[in-house]
Amino acid sequence: MAVTEYDRAPLVEESTTDSPLARKLEALWETEPGIVGFFTTVDHKKIGIRYIVTAFAFLVVGGLEALVMRIQLARPNMTLLTPEQYDQLFSMHGLTMIFLYALPILSGFSNYLFPLLLGSRDMAFPRLNAFSYWVYLASGIFIYASFAMGHGANDGWFNYVPYALKAYNPGPNMDFYALGMVFLGISTTVGSANFIVTAFRTRAPGMSINRLPIMTWGTLTVSFGNLFAVPSVSLAFFLLWMDRQLGTHFYDTTADGQPLLWQHLFWMFAHPWVYVIVLPAMGMVSDGLPTFCRRPLVGYTAVVLSTVATMVLGFGVWLHHMFATGLPFLALSFFSGSSFIITIPSAVAVFAWIATIWTGRPVITTAFLYFASFIAMFTIGGVSGVMTASVPADFQLTDTYFVVAHIHYVLIGINLFGVLGGLYFWFPKMTGRMLSERLGRWNFWITFIGFNLGFLPMHLTGLFGMPRRIYTYPPDLGWNTLNLVTTVGAFMLAFGILLLFVNIFHSLRHGRIAGPNPWDGPSLEWAVPSPPPPYNFAVIPVVASRHPLWEKRLGEGIGESSVARGLVLDHGKETIGTTVLDAQPDVILKMPEDSWSPFTVTLGMSVGFTGLILTYWTPYGWAAAAAGLVLTGLGVLVWLWPERKLGQVAEHAHA
Amino acid sequence: MERPGAFGLTVGLSIGLSAALGGCTTGDLPMNYLRTFGARGDPITALTWGLLVQSIVVVVLVSLAVILGIYLRRSRFEHPEGEREPLVRRSGGITFIGVGIALTLVALLGSTVWTVATLAAINDPPSDPPLTIAVRGQQWWWKVTYKGSPDQQFETANEIHIPVGEPVRLELTTGDVIHSFWVPSLGARMDLIPGQTNVTWMEANRPGIYRGQCAEYCGKQHAHMALRVVADPPDQFQKWRQNQLRPAAEPAAEIAAFGAERFLLRCGACHTVRGTPAGGGVGPDLTHLMSRGSIAADTLPNTPGHLAGWIADPQAIKPGNRMPKVDISGPELTGIRTYLETLR
Numbered sequence: 001m002a003v004t005e006y007d008r009a010p011l012v013e014e015s016t017t018d019s020p021l022a023r024k025l026e027a028l029w030e031t032e033p034g035i036v037g038f039f040t041t042v043d044h045k046k047i048g049i050r051y052i053v054t055a056f057a058f059l060v061v062g063g064l065e066a067l068v069m070r071i072q073l074a075r076p077n078m079t080l081l082t083p084e085q086y087d088q089l090f091s092m093h094g095l096t097m098i099f100l101y102a103l104p105i106l107s108g109f110s111n112y113l114f115p116l117l118l119g120s121r122d123m124a125f126p127r128l129n130a131f132s133y134w135v136y137l138a139s140g141i142f143i144y145a146s147f148a149m150g151h152g153a154n155d156g157w158f159n160y161v162p163y164a165l166k167a168y169n170p171g172p173n174m175d176f177y178a179l180g181m182v183f184l185g186i187s188t189t190v191g192s193a194n195f196i197v198t199a200f201r202t203r204a205p206g207m208s209i210n211r212l213p214i215m216t217w218g219t220l221t222v223s224f225g226n227l228f229a230v231p232s233v234s235l236a237f238f239l240l241w242m243d244r245q246l247g248t249h250f251y252d253t254t255a256d257g258q259p260l261l262w263q264h265l266f267w268m269f270a271h272p273w274v275y276v277i278v279l280p281a282m283g284m285v286s287d288g289l290p291t292f293c294r295r296p297l298v299g300y301t302a303v304v305l306s307t308v309a310t311m312v313l314g315f316g317v318w319l320h321h322m323f324a325t326g327l328p329f330l331a332l333s334f335f336s337g338s339s340f341i342i343t344i345p346s347a348v349a350v351f352a353w354i355a356t357i358w359t360g361r362p363v364i365t366t367a368f369l370y371f372a373s374f375i376a377m378f379t380i381g382g383v384s385g386v387m388t389a390s391v392p393a394d395f396q397l398t399d400t401y402f403v404v405a406h407i408h409y410v411l412i413g414i415n416l417f418g419v420l421g422g423l424y425f426w427f428p429k430m431t432g433r434m435l436s437e438r439l440g441r442w443n444f445w446i447t448f449i450g451f452n453l454g455f456l457p458m459h460l461t462g463l464f465g466m467p468r469r470i471y472t473y474p475p476d477l478g479w480n481t482l483n484l485v486t487t488v489g490a491f492m493l494a495f496g497i498l499l500l501f502v503n504i505f506h507s508l509r510h511g512r513i514a515g516p517n518p519w520d521g522p523s524l525e526w527a528v529p530s531p532p533p534p535y536n537f538a539v540i541p542v543v544a545s546r547h548p549l550w551e552k553r554l555g556e557g558i559g560e561s562s563v564a565r566g567l568v569l570d571h572g573k574e575t576i577g578t579t580v581l582d583a584q585p586d587v588i589l590k591m592p593e594d595s596w597s598p599f600t601v602t603l604g605m606s607v608g609f610t611g612l613i614l615t616y617w618t619p620y621g622w623a624a625a626a627a628g629l630v631l632t633g634l635g636v637l638v639w640l641w642p643e644r645k646l647g648q649v650a651e652h653a654h655a
Numbered sequence: 656m657e658r659p660g661a662f663g664l665t666v667g668l669s670i671g672l673s674a675a676l677g678g679c680t681t682g683d684l685p686m687n688y689l690r691t692f693g694a695r696g697d698p699i700t701a702l703t704w705g706l707l708v709q710s711i712v713v714v715v716l717v718s719l720a721v722i723l724g725i726y727l728r729r730s731r732f733e734h735p736e737g738e739r740e741p742l743v744r745r746s747g748g749i750t751f752i753g754v755g756i757a758l759t760l761v762a763l764l765g766s767t768v769w770t771v772a773t774l775a776a777i778n779d780p781p782s783d784p785p786l787t788i789a790v791r792g793q794q795w796w797w798k799v800t801y802k803g804s805p806d807q808q809f810e811t812a813n814e815i816h817i818p819v820g821e822p823v824r825l826e827l828t829t830g831d832v833i834h835s836f837w838v839p840s841l842g843a844r845m846d847l848i849p850g851q852t853n854v855t856w857m858e859a860n861r862p863g864i865y866r867g868q869c870a871e872y873c874g875k876q877h878a879h880m881a882l883r884v885v886a887d888p889p890d891q892f893q894k895w896r897q898n899q900l901r902p903a904a905e906p907a908a909e910i911a912a913f914g915a916e917r918f919l920l921r922c923g924a925c926h927t928v929r930g931t932p933a934g935g936g937v938g939p940d941l942t943h944l945m946s947r948g949s950i951a952a953d954t955l956p957n958t959p960g961h962l963a964g965w966i967a968d969p970q971a972i973k974p975g976n977r978m979p980k981v982d983i984s985g986p987e988l989t990g991i992r993t994y995l996e997t998l999r
Contacts (some may be wrong), residue, residue, distance in 0.1 A: 083875040083974055156872050162849055163832040163874055168794075253850035259833065260848065294730070294740050298748030324835060324870075325846045326853035329778055333771050340763050340770075344756065350717060351755030355748035357724035361740050363732035364725070372721055379717040383710035386763075390770040392699045392777060393706055395844040396688045399835065399870040463707075465686020465839045467870045470878035477866075478684040520739055553742050 010576075010588065011568040015538040017529055022538045024570055029121070029534035031594055040594040042126035043534055047133050048112025049430060052423075054137055055105035059416075061144075062096035063494055065089045074487040076475035086471035087154040088173075092147050094157030095177070099184060100140050102277035102415050107132075107191055109422055110219040110280060112430060114195065116525035116532060117213045119204025119541045121575040122591055124197040127639065128190050131598035135187035138606045139180050142613075146176030153177035156469060158270065158321075159240075161251040161262040166244045172616045178241040183609050185234040192223035192230075199223075202575060203583045204524065206543035206561070210304075213523050214297065217304050218283025221311045222276040228315065229276070233269035236262060245615060260325060267318035274410060275314040279307055281418030282349055282378075285371045288425045289353055291521045292368040293360025296547055296554070299352040306345030313342045323394045332391045339389030346382055350375060366440030367519075370421030373448055377413025381406060384459065399469075402462025408455045412493075420447070420500065427504075428518045432530045433511030439503040447496030454489020457482050522547035527563040539566035540576045543583075572645055590646045597639035604631030685866040688839035692865070692886075693858040694781050694822065696842025702773045709762060777842070780822035780856040787824040788815060792834030792847040792869065795876035795976055796939055796952040801896070802826075809899050810927070812939030814883045814947040818892040822858040832874065838867035838884050846871055859886035866953065875975035881953035895946070898999075902930025903942050906997050914994030917987050925978070928998065938978060945999045951976075963992045 015021045031041040041047070069089050072081045081089065111129065115122050123129045146152050151173045155164045164174045199212070199220040212220075239250040240262070249255035251262050290297040297303060319327065319335035353375050362368060384406040388394045397403060427435050461482040466473065473479055517526035526549055528536055541548070542565075545557025552560075567576060573591035578584060608628025614621030691700040730740045791798040800810050817823045827836050829847035836855075837844045843857035859865060869880035887895060906912045915931070923933030929942040944950075947957055951973055955961040967988055969978040983991070 083878070087875065160833055160871070163872070168832055168874065259850065292732075295743045295745065299752050302749075302752055324844055325848060326851065329774065332774060336770055336774070337767055340767050343763055344759060347756055347759040348752055351752040352748075354717070354720045354724060354755070355751035357721065358728060358751065359743070359745040359748040360728060361730035361743055362725050362728055363730055363740060365732070372725060375721050376714070376718045379714050383713050386766065387703070387706045387710060390702060390706055390766060390773075392770065392773040393703045396699060396703060396839060396842065398844075399837075399872075463687065463689055463703075464684050465688055465868075467837075467868055467877075469872040472878055477686050550742055554744055 008571075008588070010540075012566065013539060013568050014565040015568070016564065017533055017538055019538065021568060021570060022533065022535075025535040025538060026533060028570070028573055031534065037594065039599045040596050042122070042130045042592060042594055042598070044111050044115055044123045044126065044129055045430075045532065045534075047129055048108050048110075050133055051104055051108030051111055051136070053108075054133075054140070055101050055108055058096050058100040058104070058140060059497075062093050062101060063497065065093040065096070067490060067494055069093065070487040070490045072471065073473075073483050075484065076473050076480055078472055081471060083471045084154065087469075088147065088152035090469055091153040091156050091159075091177075092144075095143070095153060097411060098157055098273070098277070099181070100136075100143070102411060103188065103273075104136055105419050106219065106222075106277065106280040106415075107136075109284065109419070109426070110195060110215070113426065113525060114198050114216065114219070115202070115536055115575075116429075116528065117216055117523055118199070118202060119207060119524045119537060119543060120198070120202040121536050121540075121569075121573075123194050124202050124589075125194045127592050127595050127598050128194050130595075131601060132187045132191035132194065134599055134602035135190075135605065136184065138602050139183035139187060139609075142183055142606070142609060143176060143180035146173060146180075151176060158266055159262075161240065161243075161259045162253070164240060164262075165251060167252075172613065175241060175244060175613055175616055178237040178244070179609050179612055181237040182234050182241075183605070185230045185237075186605070188226050188230050192226040195219050195223040196227075200580045201577050201586075202589065203578050204541045204543045205567070205576065205578055205583055205585045207578075207583045209581050209583075210301070211543060211546045212304075213283075214286035214300070214303060214307070215280060215283035217307050218280035218286075221307050222279050225272050225276050225311045225314065229269040229272040232265050233273075236265035236269070239265075241612075260322075263322050263325065264318070267321045268315070271318040271321065272311070272314045275310050278410065278414040278418075279310060281374075281415050281422075283307070284418045284422040284425075285353065285374050286349070287523070288367060288421055289371040290356050290360065291425070291519050292365060292371070293356045293362045295356065295360040296522070296550070296556075297352060298355035298359060299348070300546065302348050303352050306348040309345040310342060313338065313345070317342060317389075320389055320391075320394070321398075323391050324398055336389055336391045340386065343382065343386055343389075346378075350379060350382075365424070365519075366435070366437055366444050367421045367424035369441075369444045369448075370417050370424065373444075374413065374417040374421060377409055377417055377451075380456075381409030381413050384409060397462065399467055400462035401458050401466045401468055404468050405455050405458035405462060408458070412451055412455070420444075423500075425519065426525075427507070428511075428514030429525055429530045429532070431508060431511070432514055433507050434514050434518060435503050435507045435511060439499060439506065443496055443499040443503055445496075446499060447493060450489050450492025450494070450496050452489070454486045454493055457485050457489075461486065517549065520549075522550040524548055524563070537563075537566070539564070539568055541566045587648065590648060592643075592646055595639070597635060601632055601635035601639060604628055604633075604635045607631055685864075686839050686868065688842070691840050691842050692863070693841050693860045695777055695857050696840065698773045698776045699842045702769055705769060706766060709766070713762070780824070780858065782822060784822040784824040784856055786817070786821065787826060788817075789826040789828070790815070790836055790847070792827075792829040792831075792836070792873070792880075794831050794874050795869070795880040795973070797836075797880075797882045798830070798939065801899070807900070809929075809942075810940045811899060811943065811947075813881075813949070813952050814885060816885045816887055816892055816895050817857070817859060818889045819862050819886045820858070820860055821889070822856050825855050825857060827853040827855065833871050834869045834873050834880070835871035836867065837870035838865050838882075840865045841884060843867070843884075844870070857884070859884065862886050862888055864948070868953075876973050879952055879954045879973050879976075883948060883953055885948075898946065899943055903928045903998050904930075906994055908993070908997075910990055911994045911997050913986075914990030914992070916990075917983075918991050918994050921981055921983060921987070921991065941995065941998055943998055944995055945997075959992060959996060962995060963988060966991055 031037040031043050072078050151171050154173050242248040249257040251257045251259050317339045320339045388397050466479045514530045516529050541563040544559040544561040545551040548561035551557045575589050577587040577589045579586050608625050611621045611624030611628050787802040789800040797813050827845050827847045834847040841857045845853045845855040865884040867882045906915050919933050925935040925937035927934050927940045950957050968980050970980045
């Protein structure tokens with residue numbers, strides 16, 4: 001295109017997916033097929049699905065690790081695994097599920113759904129989005145390379161020093177974990193920044209901040225959380241790596257370092273992280289459940305405010321992971337109190353969901369079953385959390401299987417169940433086909449029963465005093481039966497998940513054709529075809545209420561939302577930029593073409609991090625690290641090289 | 656095998672969480688903390704039960720609300736005529752949130768008050784503890800020092816004797832990584848952290864053996880870092896203490912004397928036997944080894960057979976532990992074991 005226009009009022013027209021406009025947009029937005037397109041695409045839908053597939057792959061790997069451990073623990077004094085093997089398995093299982101599955105899966109859904117929910121054509125920074133995925137994949141591979149070499153992390157996911165220091169842990173295990181986490185932190189950080197800008201600035205005109213779907217609120221909130229929390233853990237791991245390889249003494253008491261510094265830095269990140277990996281899932285339930293209850297969510301404002309409040313309070317409770325470290329009475333009381341208070345916003349969500357069911361007309365589908373059971377699982381994970389918030393009780397509960405049960409109700413109950421419900425809900429949108437309901441019921445009930453059979457009795461294992469992270473136990477402590485039951489439950493849960501994959505592969509080919517809006521959903525993603533075209537919306541819709549597709553039937557909103565008729569933006573890849581609060585049209589955003597840069601920069605960074613890990617074996621690693629730095633720098637230069645057609649403002653003509 | 660009592664309790668609690676716990680002794684569930692014995696543990700246990708019951712009530716109520724709501728309000732997505740269930744706009748939902756939050760607030764307020772009251776109650780022992788015991792965690796055993804004037808101070812390992820009904824002060828340190836001292840049935844719990852001395856206390860109100868275990872992951876043999884607290888009646892405790900203060904007796908029998916000689920050569924660099932030149936500080940003090948009920952940090956019962964097996968190949972029993980497998984001959988092994996059996 002020869003001329004870039006900087007000031008124009010877009011036409012408002014009616015358009016469908018088979019209009020000439022749509023064909024033009026298709027040509028503009030389509031990703032090149034084949035291998036080139038695979039590496040260069042910036043389409044948020046492709047990236048979102050990649051995130052989901054990759055995160056599920058890590059879920060399977062982490063799940064298999066868990067099953068091996070459950071065999072070892074099925075009976076007392078088993079010798080299937082050596083202590084070192086067991087230690088690596090529980091560490092890799094934990095960090096895989098928490099870092100490589102739980103957030104990435106939510107990022108995947110958010111990536112796929114954000115522009116569709118918001119009435120936009122892509123994330124605010126499409127290349128950054130691709131970059132965030134590639135870095136996630138690369139850091140996952142980086143961390144797993146250690147496990148493949150037999151040097152997997154072996155100090156648990158929270159990795160306490162001094163056991164993680166070189167004096168006690170001389171192998172490269174911890175270096176892999178430390179550098180891998182710094183690497184992964186880059187992905188999380190850029191991804192979060194992208195979600196924030198996308199949610200704030202690229203909404204359809206009229207989608208004021210009080211009309212955002214709750215899921216968007218969840219991701220927006222946790223993205224802010226990440227920007228504050230991730231630096232803490234990146235720093236913690238970087239200091240650890242320096243202590244190990246460069247001879248610093250941040251954590252080393254023999255040189256006046258402080259081991260508790262690690263715990264503070266880690267939990268300042270990791271407690272907020274717990275909310276990071278549940279709030280978007282709660283948002284998915286808050287959007288999905290009402291659709292099946294045939295009514296809007298009860299208490300939208302209360303739920304949104306409680307989402308934000310949870311995240312804010314989540315930064316004030318980290319000390320409750322350290323109640324037994326010898327803290328003074330006042331600190332114990334304060335953090336116990338703050339940990340109790342955080343229950344309130346969670347309770348708001350629970351009662352809002354219950355109210356939505358009671359005042360709605362629930363229709364039972366597999367997705368609904370996942371969402372509804374989520375409420376009960378959420379409550380179990382919540383009340384066991386309240387118990388551990390009580391300092392004296394926590395003296396006994398902490399580091400026993402009670403806490404293991406608690407964290408699994410949080411991660412499986414509040415993350416996985418929401419995700420699976422979300423998958424049944426949005427799979428038709430993503431693929432154009434429905435998941436089988438028949439297989440879905442089997443999948444749900446086996447997963448649900450297996451999970452509860454495995455993990456509800458585990459609370460009792462904890463109350464009977466079984467400490468976590470022991471590779472075996474003697475037969476005379478009363479833990480045998482409970483452990484066997486948990487193992488049976490774990491295998492049943494795994495079988496349930498297997499059925500999910502069967503359902504996915506079956507339905508991809510043979511599933512019923514979904515159509516644009518199979519569930520009669522209220523939000524914008526249901527207005528476009530399934531799967532959506534590369535440009536999402538042929539014309540940018542205009543929104544007049546919280547439920548654009550329901551508003552007529554509900555008598556909601558001032559004026560009328562307009563989906564078929566809207567802004568025409570077809571001068572190259574474009575979408576609309578709107579104001580933060582009211583979503584008034586503000587600027588036409590020029591969107592980038594597909595690009596190699598995200599991939600090549602990731603490659604450069606991978607060389608750099610690989611160089612750093614190689615310094616464990618050879619000083620030439622430093623050369624590789626330097627090469628990686630140079631490659632990354634060059635890659636960024638190419639990426640950021642100014643392009644006229646991406647210009648948002650006109651250069652002033654020289655007189 | 657697990658005892659039937661434990662199995663019954665497991666099932667009983669799993670189903671209805673009955674109060675069958677009264678019939679249980681520490682013997683069936685030595686690590687159980689739903690029942691404790693003493694001024695430190697009892698307030699914690701009451702609180703734990705209170706929170707547990709509250710939690711179960713909440714979960715049952717919420718689950719019932721969900722199930723009942725679905726049952727009463729369910730509808731069909733597509734009606735036979737092909738029409739969809741129409742949207743509903745019923746008000747009154749917000750009342751659920753209001754009532755729910757009010758109830759939650761009451762429960763939380765109660766929990767908070769009870770928590771802080773309990774915390775205050777267990778913060779200090781009921782009376783000034785006459786006895787101070789220093790516990791030092793090591794990978795993967797517990798070094799125990801009874802503090803006192805030089806002639807009253809002595810060292811032992813993995814088995815802590817305390818007098819019944821008397822609070823005991825604990826000074827907790829670590830020789831390497833973070834460990835956590837935990838005796839569930841006495842409610843004693845505190846981390847051992849490098850560079851600091853954590854102080855807590857415990858008390859047992861009836862004689863017995865209370866099992867403890869390291870509760871913070873500390874490496875390969877974290878699973879086998881257990882300990883015993885033995886609560887003795889006061890006179891028995893004094894007898895035990897006097898015995899511990901004595902140096903080891905000279906072995907009388909020929910084979911034991913041979914064993915003593917080999918012990919010094921093979922084991923003395925790491926283990927101490929007071930009254931002999933063996934003065935190593937890497938492993939546990941063995942001066943009165945036979946007064947302990949178990950070996951290898953409560954991993955095996957202290958029988959001659961287990962003792963011999965442990966000396967012969969400690970790595971088979973606790974892989975990765977700091978005691979190396981030493982190539983010793985049969986007669987040497989017999990000698991050392993026989994000598995150790997004299998250390999009463």
